[in-house]
Amino acid sequence: MEMSEEITYENDGTFSNQQRRTGGNLFRLVFLSFGLLCVLQASLNISLRFTLYKTGDTEDILKNLTEERDELKRKLAVFPKYSRQGWEHFSGSYYYISSSKKSWQDSRSDCQQRDPDLLIINSKEEQEFIRRFQKPIWIGLTDRDTEGVWKWVDGSPLTTRFWTSGEPNSYQGRNEDCALTNYHNYEDSWNDAVCDNENFWVCEKNMSH
Structure with a gap:
C-alpha cells in the first residue's frame, strides 16, 4: 500500500510547526550528505597523492592539499547560502x-x-x-x-x-x-x-x- 504524508496548515495558511521541522530536517540531511561527499573526496585525494608521489616533494604535496581543503571549505560555505535562497543546483x-x-x-x-x-x-x-x-x-x-x-x-x-x-x-x-x-x-x-x-x-x- 502506498503511504503519503498529509500536509497540514495553520489557520493563517502557513505550514505547521511539524512541517517546518520536517523541512529543516530535510535541509540538514542534504547539507550533511554534501559535506560527507566533500570529506570523502578530500580523503581520497590525500590517499592518491601520497600513493602516487611517495618520492615527490612533500612540501608541494602539502601545499596542494591545503589549497584543495580551502576550496572544499568554500563550497561547503556557499552550499547552504544558495540552497536556502531558492537557487537550483545542476x-x-x-x-x-x-x-x-x-x-x-x-x-x-x-x-x-x-x-x-x-x-x-x-x-x-x-x-x-x-x-x-x-x-x-x-x-x-x-x-x-x-x-x-x-x-x-x-x-x-x-x-x-x-x-x-x-x-x-x-x-x-x-x-x-x-x-x-x-x-x-x-x-x-x-x-x-x-x-x-x-x-x-x-x-x-x-x-x-
Whole structure:
C-alpha cells in the first residue's frame, strides 16, 4: 500500500510547526550528505597523492592539499547560502530563475547584484536543464560590441550553440543584439532579440570560479 504524508496548515495558511521541522530536517540531511561527499573526496585525494608521489616533494604535496581543503571549505560555505535562497543546483552550478520580466541589461544587473551573472550555456545537458522551465529566458550572450560576433558575458567566444534554424537574423532589420532561449519541443531554441524587450532571465553561479 502506498503511504503519503498529509500536509497540514495553520489557520493563517502557513505550514505547521511539524512541517517546518520536517523541512529543516530535510535541509540538514542534504547539507550533511554534501559535506560527507566533500570529506570523502578530500580523503581520497590525500590517499592518491601520497600513493602516487611517495618520492615527490612533500612540501608541494602539502601545499596542494591545503589549497584543495580551502576550496572544499568554500563550497561547503556557499552550499547552504544558495540552497536556502531558492537557487537550483545542476552540474556544479547554482541557478536563479526569475519570476518577473526585464530587459536584457536590467536582467544582467539583477544577476550581478546577486553575485554571479547571466546564464552561460556550455553543454547540451545544460541546455536541456534550462529548457525544462518552459518559458523564454534571457541568456548571457550578445553581439552588442561587434555585430555578428557573439560572446558570452564573461568575454568567452561562442562555441557550443543552439540557434533555431535561420537564427540569428536581426529580423526585418531590427537591432537584435541579445540572445534568449525559447521553450520548444526541440533542442535548438535560441534566437536573437531586441535587448530592450522584457523577458524572464536566469542567473548562474559557477562553483568552479
